[in-house]
Amino acid sequence: MNTEHLKNIKNELLSDNYYILKKYVFDYKMKSGNWVTQMREVYNRGDGAGILLYNKLKKTVILVKQFRMPTFLNDNNDGFLVEICAGMLDKDHPEACIIRETEEEVGYRIKEVKKVYEAYSSPGVMTEKMHFFIGEYTDNMKVSEGGGIDTEHEDIEVLEIPFTEAIKMLENGLIHDTRTIVLLQYAQIYNIFDAS
Numbered sequence: 001m002n003t004e005h006l007k008n009i010k011n012e013l014l015s016d017n018y019y020i021l022k023k024y025v026f027d028y029k030m031k032s033g034n035w036v037t038q039m040r041e042v043y044n045r046g047d048g049a050g051i052l053l054y055n056k057l058k059k060t061v062i063l064v065k066q067f068r069m070p071t072f073l074n075d076n077n078d079g080f081l082v083e084i085c086a087g088m089l090d091k092d093h094p095e096a097c098i099i100r101e102t103e104e105e106v107g108y109r110i111k112e113v114k115k116v117y118e119a120y121s122s123p124g125v126m127t128e129k130m131h132f133f134i135g136e137y138t139d140n141m142k143v144s145e146g147g148g149i150d151t152e153h154e155d156i157e158v159l160e161i162p163f164t165e166a167i168k169m170l171e172n173g174l175i176h177d178t179r180t181i182v183l184l185q186y187a188q189i190y191n192i193f194d195a196s
């Protein structure tokens with residue numbers, strides 16, 4: 001860790017109601033060499049993983065649709081969002097997390113995943129780092145209907161759609177989740193349906 005541009009880092013807990021929100025006050029050395037005191041509120045809810053599930057034979061992908069309160073509060077009509085399957089690591093290894101989430105949310109027991117990116121979700125405010133995966137599924141990997149964990153009130157609709165339809169949704173501005181846009185574009189750029 002390189003801290004020559006930082007000193008006097010102090011933090012104060014603002015909320016640990018569910019995850020952790022802290023206020024950080026620190027001295028930061030600007031490019032000019034001047035030191036300034038900055039304050040940032042930082043939300044820590046751990047790291048996450050997401051996956052684009054694709055079936056080469058059927059040329060389909062699996063996405064999920066679920067209610068997201070923060071989007072409802074900011075311009076997303078009924079608050080439902082189409083997303084990749086994703087979850088929080090809960091101290092799991094990213095691969096193990098995304099294999100677990102795939103079964104919980106969409107009902108497929110997959111074995112192999114490929115990591116494609118690692119990126120901060122919202123670097124100005126959250127500590128969260130997202131691990132991005134792609135993974136192949138086939139019909140015989142289906143073990144349940146998915147839908148999420150009832151006791152956690154997860155209410156997930158599983159959408160299995162042709163990749164071409166997902167791309168049309170992207171082009172028509174119907175996908176409003178950055179992680180989903182990233183992985184659909186990854187699939188386009190690297191032509192994952194044709195790659196061996």
Ligand SMILES: Nc1nc2c(ncn2[C@@H]2O[C@H](COP(=O)(O)OP(=O)(O)O[C@H]3O[C@H](CO)[C@@H](O)[C@H](O)[C@@H]3O)[C@@H](O)[C@H]2O)c(=O)[nH]1
Binds near residue numbers: 047050087088128
């Ligand atoms: N009671 C309560 N439950 C919560 C709260 N926040 C989340 N949960 C519960 O925590 C679980 C989170 O489910 P996951 O599938 O593990 O996470 P996710 O919400 O899909 O998160 C994924 O997408 C996020 C982007 O919106 C990512 O931030 C995250 O890393 C991950 O990839 C859900 O059961 C949800 O109800 C809260 O404030 N209160």
Ligand SMILES: [Mg+2]
Binds near residue numbers: 085086088
């Ligand atoms: Mg989830």
